[in-house]
Amino acid sequence: MQSAITVSLVPEARQGPFVFHAGLEDACRRASELGFDAIEIFPPSASALKRDEVAALLAKYQLRLAAVGTGAGWVREQLTLVSPDETVRGRAVEFVRAIIDLAGALGAPAIVGSMQGRAASSDERSATLELLGRTLCPLAEHAHEHYGVPLLIEPLNRYETNLLNEVPNTAQWLTTLPSQNLRILADLFHMNIEEADMAASIVEAGALIGHVHFADSNRQAVGLGHAPIADAVAALKQVGYQGYLSAEIFPRPDSDTAARQTIESFRKCVPSS
Ligand SMILES: [Mn+2]
Numbered sequence: 001m002q003s004a005i006t007v008s009l010v011p012e013a014r015q016g017p018f019v020f021h022a023g024l025e026d027a028c029r030r031a032s033e034l035g036f037d038a039i040e041i042f043p044p045s046a047s048a049l050k051r052d053e054v055a056a057l058l059a060k061y062q063l064r065l066a067a068v069g070t071g072a073g074w075v076r077e078q079l080t081l082v083s084p085d086e087t088v089r090g091r092a093v094e095f096v097r098a099i100i101d102l103a104g105a106l107g108a109p110a111i112v113g114s115m116q117g118r119a120a121s122s123d124e125r126s127a128t129l130e131l132l133g134r135t136l137c138p139l140a141e142h143a144h145e146h147y148g149v150p151l152l153i154e155p156l157n158r159y160e161t162n163l164l165n166e167v168p169n170t171a172q173w174l175t176t177l178p179s180q181n182l183r184i185l186a187d188l189f190h191m192n193i194e195e196a197d198m199a200a201s202i203v204e205a206g207a208l209i210g211h212v213h214f215a216d217s218n219r220q221a222v223g224l225g226h227a228p229i230a231d232a233v234a235a236l237k238q239v240g241y242q243g244y245l246s247a248e249i250f251p252r253p254d255s256d257t258a259a260r261q262t263i264e265s266f267r268k269c270v271p272s273s
Helices: 024-034 051-060 072-077 086-105 122-147 167-174 188-194 198-208 229-238 255-269
Strands: 002-008 038-042 064-069 110-112 151-153 182-187 209-213 244-247
Touching (some): 002 024, 002 064, 024 038, 024 051, 072 086, 086 122, 110 122, 122 182, 167 182, 182 198, 188 198, 229 255
Parallel strands (some): 002 244, 151 182, 209 244
């Protein structure tokens, strides 16, 4: 397993759970100084970043790109992949596809979290999930065919969506879809709210887990809350997970302290690193 840390380049997400907010180079420099393996970027859109500049910064600071988020499509433009408005839905698909193209060219997957949207009511959940499957699969195939990377889908807690809340249910749902290229982003903060047993859920999803958001019960750095993170990491080892533990956390009390706490917790959880 490898360590990663988040940077938001979205002014509207200034209060969001991202460690660094002062630009990509600042984040790369600080991540590199602390010994992180990679960074995860939350950009305002794909066009806000130039691929060559990102590549140059990653090379300069000897970092890899862990993943790129698509949530700004929701935060800034209220786009979702299940909007009943076909035009909005089409814009959402294009927003995600552009991020797949940016991330994929740098060898990283895109993340669909809040862009999954929500069902208007519980009666409409299954039809909305079906629509989500229909919009996600062509995007996942695009990521596979052009870049050989998966597309990550993230179950969120019940306060953020009524579609995908639990890791095992999401794993089950993935097996019903035509694309084999979707993987689960297991966010330990969301899991701590929704799962009966985080470790058991990780074991159940097994090889379908493609990325991990490394956060404690209160969305602070691991070690500053009370979620059973050590058990979750043991379960990830058990299923042979070799991806990133990426800190998607609040910069509390400040970015540097949260980052330092994260890398210390990571080294405790993954002593071989
Ligand atoms: Mn997350």
